[in-house]
Amino acid sequence: MEQGLEKFPPALRNYVSEALSFDAGPEALSGLRSHAREALLETLPLGRSERWKYTDLRRYFAKPTRLADSPGVVSQQDLERFLIKGYARAVFIDGFLSTELSDLEGVEWSALDEKIVGRVADIKSTGFVALNSVLLKDGFSLRVTKSQPQQRPIQLICLTSDKLVGEIHTRITIEIEENIEASICETHGAIGSGVGLCDYVIEIVLGKNARLQHVVHQQASKDIHHVVTRAGRIDEDAKFTGFSLLEGGALSRSETVLSLTGAGSEVKLYGIGLMRSRQHCDVTTDIIHEVSHCNSEQVFKNVVDGQGRTVFQGRVYVAPDVQGIEAHQLNRNLLLSKNARADSKPELIIHADDVKCSHGATVGDLDEEALFYLRSRGISENIARGILIRGFAAEMFEVLNDKTIVTYLDEALENWLLCADFDGGLA
Amino acid sequence: MLSVRNLHAEIEGKKILKGLNLDLGFGEVHAIMGPNGSGKSTLSYLLAGRPGYEVTQGEIYYKGKNLLELSVEDRSGEGVFLAFQYPVEIPGVSGMSFLRNSLNSVRKYRGQEELSAAEFLKLARGKASELGIDQVMLNRPVNVGFSGGEKKRNEVLQMALLEPSLALLDETDSGLDIDALKIVSDGFNALRSPDRSALVITHYQRLLNHIVPDKVHVLAQGRIIETGGKDLAMELEEKGYGMLGIQDGELEVS
Numbered sequence: 209m210e211q212g213l214e215k216f217p218p219a220l221r222n223y224v225s226e227a228l229s230f231d232a233g234p235e236a237l238s239g240l241r242s243h244a245r246e247a248l249l250e251t252l253p254l255g256r257s258e259r260w261k262y263t264d265l266r267r268y269f270a271k272p273t274r275l276a277d278s279p280g281v282v283s284q285q286d287l288e289r290f291l292i293k294g295y296a297r298a299v300f301i302d303g304f305l306s307t308e309l310s311d312l313e314g315v316e317w318s319a320l321d322e323k324i325v326g327r328v329a330d331i332k333s334t335g336f337v338a339l340n341s342v343l344l345k346d347g348f349s350l351r352v353t354k355s356q357p358q359q360r361p362i363q364l365i366c367l368t369s370d371k372l373v374g375e376i377h378t379r380i381t382i383e384i385e386e387n388i389e390a391s392i393c394e395t396h397g398a399i400g401s402g403v404g405l406c407d408y409v410i411e412i413v414l415g416k417n418a419r420l421q422h423v424v425h426q427q428a429s430k431d432i433h434h435v436v437t438r439a440g441r442i443d444e445d446a447k448f449t450g451f452s453l454l455e456g457g458a459l460s461r462s463e464t465v466l467s468l469t470g471a472g473s474e475v476k477l478y479g480i481g482l483m484r485s486r487q488h489c490d491v492t493t494d495i496i497h498e499v500s501h502c503n504s505e506q507v508f509k510n511v512v513d514g515q516g517r518t519v520f521q522g523r524v525y526v527a528p529d530v531q532g533i534e535a536h537q538l539n540r541n542l543l544l545s546k547n548a549r550a551d552s553k554p555e556l557i558i559h560a561d562d563v564k565c566s567h568g569a570t571v572g573d574l575d576e577e578a579l580f581y582l583r584s585r586g587i588s589e590n591i592a593r594g595i596l597i598r599g600f601a602a603e604m605f606e607v608l609n610d611k612t613i614v615t616y617l618d619e620a621l622e623n624w625l626l627c628a629d630f631d632g633g634l635a
Numbered sequence: 636m637l638s639v640r641n642l643h644a645e646i647e648g649k650k651i652l653k654g655l656n657l658d659l660g661f662g663e664v665h666a667i668m669g670p671n672g673s674g675k676s677t678l679s680y681l682l683a684g685r686p687g688y689e690v691t692q693g694e695i696y697y698k699g700k701n702l703l704e705l706s707v708e709d710r711s712g713e714g715v716f717l718a719f720q721y722p723v724e725i726p727g728v729s730g731m732s733f734l735r736n737s738l739n740s741v742r743k744y745r746g747q748e749e750l751s752a753a754e755f756l757k758l759a760r761g762k763a764s765e766l767g768i769d770q771v772m773l774n775r776p777v778n779v780g781f782s783g784g785e786k787k788r789n790e791v792l793q794m795a796l797l798e799p800s801l802a803l804l805d806e807t808d809s810g811l812d813i814d815a816l817k818i819v820s821d822g823f824n825a826l827r828s829p830d831r832s833a834l835v836i837t838h839y840q841r842l843l844n845h846i847v848p849d850k851v852h853v854l855a856q857g858r859i860i861e862t863g864g865k866d867l868a869m870e871l872e873e874k875g876y877g878m879l880g881i882q883d884g885e886l887e888v889s
Contacts, residue, residue: 577723585711600727
């Protein structure tokens with residue numbers, strides 16, 4: 209037996225052993241792969257770890273799997289419903305960049321190489337970074353620089369096809385140069401019903417005084433385990449605003465690790481999770497205040513129906529001796545059925561004095577008083593419930609100033625609600 | 636219009652109404668006054684159908700229909716409208732979409748055609764400006780961040796749009812300054828007609844200077860203990876409930 213494997217339960221050793229023997233990734237990343245192999249045994253969440261307390265992937269890893277070796281066929285027409293008008297786009301099908309479907313005119317991008325990959329995503333952190341580093345087959349590096357001042361906003365469209373049976377491991381790096389303002393939207397979707405695991409690692413670097421609006425709309429087919437790890441570094445006076453609308457898959461995890469590395473930097477993370485049937489959605493964040501005078505704010509809301517389950521783990525770390533920090537987080541959960549469940553775990557690790565931190569979590573049902581108010585205005589109970597559920601989620605859009613994005617996300621919310629039956633199953 | 640017979644009602648086992656009788660004719664406006672805890676708000680909630688109350692005895696007929704058998708939304712369709720004492724804040728729902736949803740639900744119930752977005756906008760803007768309600772306010776989430784006065788005006792705007800036949804005003808005057816009181820009262824008075832009636836619940840006589848009632852009832856200990864003309868309100872204002880042998884506050888339901 210390979211050294212280190214014995215710490216895993218026997219059923220999982222096969223997966224790890226196969227991952228360790230894989231060497232068909234990009235030639236340019238062979239050095240990264242060999243480092244990551246060593247880290248894999250320590251970081252893969254195959255046992256119990258605090259950061260993976262509520263999300264257990266062991267059953268997935270115990271089943272035989274394989275890597276997707278080529279993308280399925282997707283037509284321009286299939287793509288249409290995912291597009292945001294006016295955006296440039298990079299399209300990934302089953303983890304592979306499709307240059308035919310992409311429209312990257314005026315966008316600065318290149319293939320992955322070791323100078324860029326791994327700058328912010330730490331292979332030693334518990335989770336998927338090491339696994340992604342070992343198994344990744346494709347990806348690309350995106351840069352927004354001064355040389356393209358009139359740059360269109362960019363959409364990263366990551367789709368699974370009907371053909372997908374197996375795993376995809378893909379890396380995307382994003383760099384926003386200093387003083388540049390950019391807008392990027394990640395759209396994760398499915399065409400037909402793929403089966404398997406999607407693992408994306410997105411590395412983000414914001415230079416001094418850069419601005420990034422980073423929007424995510426995530427939806428995976430019901431047999432997909434969907435794990436996206438975002439790791440970022442936010443430099444002096446730079447501002448990162450993230451907004452996620454997550455519709456899950458069989459199991460989904462969105463892990464965001466952002467380091468504030470310069471004074472005046474700011475992170476705002478907002479999100480809505482919409483879960484139903486037996487979906488499991490885990491949102492884990494880790495905001496690291498490395499220096500004085502940088503702020504973070506996180507607000508995450510979940511609507512959970514059926515036997516859905518959501519997890520919110522928000523960690524804020526304030527390094528020793530840094531001063532003048534504000535860090536706030538709030539997680540609110542609306543449970544629509546008796547069997548829905550939400551776990552919320554804030555974690556503040558503070559080694560400094562001059563710090564304003566807050567956290568809050570609520571779990572509840574619809575407001576009966578508001579329901580009565582709407583019904584007393586002639587609105588039927590079923591529609592009134594829909595209005596209140598929608599309002600709970602749509603309130604989050606108020607933080608966005610981008611009308612195109614609000615319309616885009618609102619349409620997704622509307623579609624989710626249309627598929628719902630709020631008549632039954634309500635506690 | 637409305638006939639309440641020997642109504643007994645309780646909430647969570649607490650008896651609140653204990654044999655209340657009330658007749659409200661078409662086109663009439665009755666004021667209901669009374670000490671705190673006498674059951675005034677309970678009466679309005681019961682008429683509007685708020686869940687949680689149990690009627691243990693008695694009946695309510697509205698336009699010949701057994702009101703207690705109708706759902707909350709059907710009562711609204713039938714023309715019952717409660718202007719809330721504490722209008723509810725609904726984050727994330729714009730005032731305009733709420734109002735349109737409401738009006739079209741009621742119109743549908745009444746067999747009228749639903750209004751298009753453009754028709755509705757024109758109507759709502761017109762009514763809002765009569766009530767001194769800013770356009771910006773209508774686009775904001777329902778009641779969120781509104782002052783007390785703005786909330787009450789918003790209630791009257793809803794009333795003006797839904798054109799109820801039975802309006803229940805639950806302390807609509809509380810939180811209003813004199814100017815707002817006049818605007819709200821004018822808004823109400825503009826709706827008065829021979830086929831519309833109203834119950835006006837208030838603590839203060841001053842509202843009744845603007846909305847002149849046909850009758851004034853005093854509700855205490857869960858039933859109406861005194862009925863008179865508009866002068867009764869003046870007398871109560873002057874002498875207090877003590878003149879009827881009761882004191883404000885002493886009747887808190889325990």
